[in-house]
Amino acid sequence: VGGLWQALVSGFGGFQWKDGTPRLTPHLPPEWTHLRFAVSIKGSRVRIEVLPDLVTVHLESGEPVELEICGTYHTVTSAPFSVSPV
Numbered sequence: 001v002g003g004l005w006q007a008l009v010s011g012f013g014g015f016q017w018k019d020g021t022p023r024l025t026p027h028l029p030p031e032w033t034h035l036r037f038a039v040s041i042k043g044s045r046v047r048i049e050v051l052p053d054l055v056t057v058h059l060e061s062g063e064p065v066e067l068e069i070c071g072t073y074h075t076v077t078s079a080p081f082s083v084s085p086v
Helices: 002-012
Strands: 015-018 021-024 035-041 044-051 054-061 065-069 072-076 081-083
Touching: 002 015, 002 035, 044 065, 054 065, 054 072, 072 081
Parallel strands: 021 065
Antiparallel strands: 015 021, 035 044, 044 054, 054 081, 065 072
């Protein structure tokens, strides 16, 4: 099950670490309507929802963290925010 979760989150969700920075560049298959998952970033739990034209992110627990989403850096807090991946 862990391999499947990793394939979904890293592949379609586009979550990866590069040079010590968490990055998100999602690639949903055309027939999918959404993908939701949570990740741990430096001890904080971050909830991510990917839609075909929108990525919504918020902090579920822990301290605010930096996350690169589609090439732009954002500070993730408990206030949800959305970014267009295009």
